[in-house]
Amino acid sequence: MNIYRRVKQMSKHLAKPEKTKKNPVIDFSAKEIHIPEKKQKKKTKSHVSKAEDTFQTAMLNKTLDRKFSLSELALAIAALVLLVVVNFLPTSGIVRLLSFLVPFLLAGYSYLFEAFQEAFIGIVLGRELIVTVASLMAFCAGSYNGGAAVMIFLKLSDMALAYAEMMQAEKVNALYSLRPEKANLVNENTVSVVKAETLKKDQIIELYAGDIVPTDGVVIDGTSVLDASTLVGGSLSFPVAAGSTAISGCVNVTAPIRVRVATEQKDAMYSAVLRAAENSWMHKSSQERLIQKVVSYLTPALVIAAFLLAIVPSISTGDWRTWVARAAVILTVSQLYSVVQSVKLVYDCAAVYASARGIVFKGHDVIEALSRAETLVFDKTGTVTEGKYQVKDVFPKGVSESQLLFLAGAAELSSNHPIARAIVAASGAYASDVKVLDVEETPGRGVCAFIDGRNVYVGNAAMMEEHGVEYDMPTVPGSAIHVAIDGRYIGHIIVDDALRDGAFDAIEELRMSGAKTSVLLTGDVHSSARKIASVLNFDLVKAELSPDEKCKAVEYLMSNRNVNTTLAFVGDGICDTDVLKCATVGIAMGCFDKPDAVEACDIAILGDDIHQLPKAYQAADRAAGAAFLNTVVCSAVKLLIAIFGAAGVVGLAAAAFLQCAAVMFESINALRILNYEENRQKPRIKWRKGRLNHERSDESFI
Numbered sequence: 001m002n003i004y005r006r007v008k009q010m011s012k013h014l015a016k017p018e019k020t021k022k023n024p025v026i027d028f029s030a031k032e033i034h035i036p037e038k039k040q041k042k043k044t045k046s047h048v049s050k051a052e053d054t055f056q057t058a059m060l061n062k063t064l065d066r067k068f069s070l071s072e073l074a075l076a077i078a079a080l081v082l083l084v085v086v087n088f089l090p091t092s093g094i095v096r097l098l099s100f101l102v103p104f105l106l107a108g109y110s111y112l113f114e115a116f117q118e119a120f121i122g123i124v125l126g127r128e129l130i131v132t133v134a135s136l137m138a139f140c141a142g143s144y145n146g147g148a149a150v151m152i153f154l155k156l157s158d159m160a161l162a163y164a165e166m167m168q169a170e171k172v173n174a175l176y177s178l179r180p181e182k183a184n185l186v187n188e189n190t191v192s193v194v195k196a197e198t199l200k201k202d203q204i205i206e207l208y209a210g211d212i213v214p215t216d217g218v219v220i221d222g223t224s225v226l227d228a229s230t231l232v233g234g235s236l237s238f239p240v241a242a243g244s245t246a247i248s249g250c251v252n253v254t255a256p257i258r259v260r261v262a263t264e265q266k267d268a269m270y271s272a273v274l275r276a277a278e279n280s281w282m283h284k285s286s287q288e289r290l291i292q293k294v295v296s297y298l299t300p301a302l303v304i305a306a307f308l309l310a311i312v313p314s315i316s317t318g319d320w321r322t323w324v325a326r327a328a329v330i331l332t333v334s335q336l337y338s339v340v341q342s343v344k345l346v347y348d349c350a351a352v353y354a355s356a357r358g359i360v361f362k363g364h365d366v367i368e369a370l371s372r373a374e375t376l377v378f379d380k381t382g383t384v385t386e387g388k389y390q391v392k393d394v395f396p397k398g399v400s401e402s403q404l405l406f407l408a409g410a411a412e413l414s415s416n417h418p419i420a421r422a423i424v425a426a427s428g429a430y431a432s433d434v435k436v437l438d439v440e441e442t443p444g445r446g447v448c449a450f451i452d453g454r455n456v457y458v459g460n461a462a463m464m465e466e467h468g469v470e471y472d473m474p475t476v477p478g479s480a481i482h483v484a485i486d487g488r489y490i491g492h493i494i495v496d497d498a499l500r501d502g503a504f505d506a507i508e509e510l511r512m513s514g515a516k517t518s519v520l521l522t523g524d525v526h527s528s529a530r531k532i533a534s535v536l537n538f539d540l541v542k543a544e545l546s547p548d549e550k551c552k553a554v555e556y557l558m559s560n561r562n563v564n565t566t567l568a569f570v571g572d573g574i575c576d577t578d579v580l581k582c583a584t585v586g587i588a589m590g591c592f593d594k595p596d597a598v599e600a601c602d603i604a605i606l607g608d609d610i611h612q613l614p615k616a617y618q619a620a621d622r623a624a625g626a627a628f629l630n631t632v633v634c635s636a637v638k639l640l641i642a643i644f645g646a647a648g649v650v651g652l653a654a655a656a657f658l659q660c661a662a663v664m665f666e667s668i669n670a671l672r673i674l675n676y677e678e679n680r681q682k683p684r685i686k687w688r689k690g691r692l693n694h695e696r697s698d699e700s701f702i
Contacts, residue, residue: 146652283363573597
């Protein structure tokens, strides 16, 4: 594809970044958090500016589009060997020139053609055009070996990057293996094989043992076990029967089942995950944007400097061959796309690495932001706890236990909150057993319902106070759900949630990896929050918060963080989607069957294993470190070559070799992230100020 068409294509994908507003400062120590009202805007990813990035991105993608080929690599190696041989041949004059043109053309014929394309359409700063000019300048100056070496080492550099891209593509193809191309469509009494992408809603498909679920649906016949281990990056399997949900990407393990299609394959859960991982490159990190901005100014400056170096000293000294050869070195250095390539490749590898483990980064900027997160804010339910509430005790007042449970369960029938589901399960209430009208759910408080001609209020203490109901204070630990009928208090129900296995170890691992402050926000009562915060050693905790108050608390913490750090919020994506959007980085756990959570968050952890959280943090940290190292190495090599090349210490052949070596180092450094094994190394400890002296704050914020 020529460069003009690529520039035109890339311009369609790029948008200008939005300006962010400074967060207001609020009093977090108060029980009630106050913040100036403002219109909540959905958090959007920052894109690079179209004006400064279209050409740069076109050049970058054109380079990365080169496919790794053993024949191309063999051709480059053969050209290199031939260059070495020709360099020692006792030839001179036109014979020596022609002998060096052979390896030059052998390695650079494709670059010469692309240079002609760039010159024809007027792209004067195209990589191939400038490198070709540098090679021809070297030949004119009599540096035949340097002119040929530039093309040879450029080819080897491109093959190194193409190999890294190929390894990354293999990992991506492994992800796509969980989205089958075929499906068994049931038509009356026959089963036919069709393309999975053609499946429509309400069609029936049959899954045999070993088949992968092609799209989301509902089981209508048969019982089996679905295995989601590959999808979530850990051990996860669950039984299904008629009425159960079948999630795309899961493997049917034991017996045939029939599934009614709920969504087309392109809209299925796993397709959304693949799109998020695939499009992460569109949301560039600040490091990438900064480098591209610098390159947009530095490349033309170096090109101008190279031509001035070739012209001015040549006029004053008359020794044009020496200065033209030195200018050719500066021209090769002016091509800084390898710096951009190296950083992009690192973040791409990190995104693919995480996706293979059930962690979806939705942008390079998200990876960078998570690597700088020193404040981690946790929602309690479904994150540090299992999110599976159970009724522990019932305290009726003027009614029987069964009546209290039944009324509460009837009011909570339509709610999806984990506490509501626990009460419904304990009450045995069914929709056909009672006539429930006008149900109104208030997030963070409870529900109001009109049942058999009476107003029933089921919720926490804040709801009782809102409706002027006097309630009893609970005497046992747990979350108290109060119930009132027409303003008359009839008792409360105690529910409790078990601490998630490994929560303490995961949070401690995050601290060792660099998370400086851990905060717990919950809508539960103080006693339950204190217990969890004490066991898990949270620095700060605040209880009895509504979703809006959680947003305000997160905004307060963001406004008081260090300038160069970020804040990450971890939730389950059920009742905290607004909070996920408020934080710098929103992380949703256990969302492989929650499409809304995947849409709202920045990082989706598909499984319920809390140990995936430190894995995500460490992967982001490794990516940011590798990107910084690649930037430093590549920039340092080019700077030294420019200085010593202008001074005549480094020739063109040596300059080309050093730049090729730098690119190979960057490719290997990126592949280290792609092939990293957690068991090989212990988590790195970030030696930040105050990290090893970590103590719990005296201020409980309750």
